[in-house]
Amino acid sequence: MQSAQETGVEKCSAAFITERGLCQQIYCHGELLSTFTMRKFLVTGGAGFIGSAFVRLLLAEFPNVCVANLDLLTYAGNLDNLAGLDQKGHEFIHGDIADAAVVKDALDGCDTVINFAAESHVDRSIANSSEFLRTNIVGTQVLLDVARKMGIKRFVQVSTDEVMGSLPEDSSEYFTEESAFAPNSPYAASKAAAEHLVRAAHHTFGLDTVITRCGNNYGPRQFPEKFLPLMICNALNDECIPIYGDGRNVRDWIYVDDHCRGVLAALEKGRAGGVYNLGARNERRNIELAESVLAVLDKPRSLLKFVADRPGHDRRYAIDPSLAESELGWQPRETWESGLAKTIEWYQTNSRWIERVRNNEYREYYRKQYGTQGGS
Ligand code: NAD
Numbered sequence: 001m002q003s004a005q006e007t008g009v010e011k012c013s014a015a016f017i018t019e020r021g022l023c024q025q026i027y028c029h030g031e032l033l034s035t036f037t038m039r040k041f042l043v044t045g046g047a048g049f050i051g052s053a054f055v056r057l058l059l060a061e062f063p064n065v066c067v068a069n070l071d072l073l074t075y076a077g078n079l080d081n082l083a084g085l086d087q088k089g090h091e092f093i094h095g096d097i098a099d100a101a102v103v104k105d106a107l108d109g110c111d112t113v114i115n116f117a118a119e120s121h122v123d124r125s126i127a128n129s130s131e132f133l134r135t136n137i138v139g140t141q142v143l144l145d146v147a148r149k150m151g152i153k154r155f156v157q158v159s160t161d162e163v164m165g166s167l168p169e170d171s172s173e174y175f176t177e178e179s180a181f182a183p184n185s186p187y188a189a190s191k192a193a194a195e196h197l198v199r200a201a202h203h204t205f206g207l208d209t210v211i212t213r214c215g216n217n218y219g220p221r222q223f224p225e226k227f228l229p230l231m232i233c234n235a236l237n238d239e240c241i242p243i244y245g246d247g248r249n250v251r252d253w254i255y256v257d258d259h260c261r262g263v264l265a266a267l268e269k270g271r272a273g274g275v276y277n278l279g280a281r282n283e284r285r286n287i288e289l290a291e292s293v294l295a296v297l298d299k300p301r302s303l304l305k306f307v308a309d310r311p312g313h314d315r316r317y318a319i320d321p322s323l324a325e326s327e328l329g330w331q332p333r334e335t336w337e338s339g340l341a342k343t344i345e346w347y348q349t350n351s352r353w354i355e356r357v358r359n360n361e362y363r364e365y366y367r368k369q370y371g372t373q374g375g376s
């Protein structure tokens with residue numbers, strides 16, 4: 001291979017930060033050959049379910065992208081979720097968003113932060129909320145402070161519809177961006193607190209922020225503590241499926257890649273200080289979901305097991321995504337049928353992934369959470 005000197009191309013001709021990111025200009029004998037913009041994003045929580053899908057999306061959408069992926073690799077973080085990525089544009093950093101020194105290093109050269117890192121499971125927050133307060137609240141504030149000091153151009157906070165509490169059943173009420181905050185679980189309360197901190201960083205310090213609020217995601221690589229992958233993994237092993245309460249609670253389900261495209265649209269086109277609800281107009285009762293999974297896998301209804309309800313269980317979530325549709329030009333692509341089929345097929349063909357995440361730690365969690373009532 002010829003060196004830069006031999007080809008006449010001057011090594012590292014010029015590089016400077018522009019509105020769009022790091023701009024590099026390549027010169028040959030003083031003549032400008034080409035200019036390209038390299039964007040560098042900091043994605044936090046990028047070894048988790050949604051964060052890893054977002055990293056894949058960024059690498060696919062932007063030819064000259066650099067993605068720094070900061071993740072603490074908690075029980076929910078999994079390097080297997082990043083298998084097969086083009087490592088050229090991807091740098092994995094093992095670290096904590098609540099550690100300012102780590103965040104400062106990770107942000108070097110970045111222009112944008114997308115914060116997915118969180119403790120994300122409601123049941124775990126009911127059992128013990130301390131990590132939820134540390135990561136979701138303190139961690140978000142640390143990220144905001146360092147991002148501001150380093151002159152980051154845009155900060156995207158990935159939030160949840162759960163900050164708005166529960167809607168009445170069988171009503172035509174929906175969550176909008178104007179809905180009042182009414183978080184009911186420690187998880188939802190910690191995400192609501194994080195949103196307040198993001199809002200304050202925008203209002204007080206002028207940090208360019210955007211908040212997205214999404215409903216229940218489903219798709220490949222979701223940790224099987226959450227309802228849909230738990231059902232799929234259990235049913236594949238002919239184990240019982242625990243249904244909380246009467247099974248008539250409603251959630252608004254969206255395929256993970258559609259959510260990620262919504263986050264990207266908000267990053268690119270969202271108003272500074274804006275909030276966008278992302279949803280696929282796909283309300284389903286839990287029992288209906290369970291029956292769909294059994295039908296696709298051809299498993300008997302006798303696997304369903306009604307168990308004690310979750311304390312404070314929100315009855316219904318339903319999102320009005322009109323603002324994101326009109327302002328961001330975003331719309332989900334997957335139907336419920338196509339998304340569910342893809343999801344189930346992924347779990348059917350990735351038994352090794354399932355085996356590795358259903359390790360002793362997971363089994364201990366499962367035993368504590370469900371006792372004998374939800375087990376096999
Ligand atoms: P997940 O639990 O699968 O992944 C969370 C990731 O964050 C893991 O990789 C974990 O290792 C990492 N992490 C945790 N604490 C950290 C810390 N202190 N520092 C760095 N990394 C840390 O969660 P998910 O389902 O992918 O959710 C991602 C985000 O989307 C969360 O902010 C969640 O609140 C939000 N959200 C999730 C859903 C959903 O249905 N799963 C819906 C709406 C919003």
Ligand code: TYD
Pocket residue numbers: 121122123216225226227228230242243244245249250251286310
């Ligand atoms: P989950 O996946 O935990 O998401 P969230 O609580 O954030 O909506 O739960 C989705 C729904 O499924 C919720 O109504 C609780 C219910 N559920 C069960 O019925 N059984 C289970 O074992 C789990 C984990 C959840």
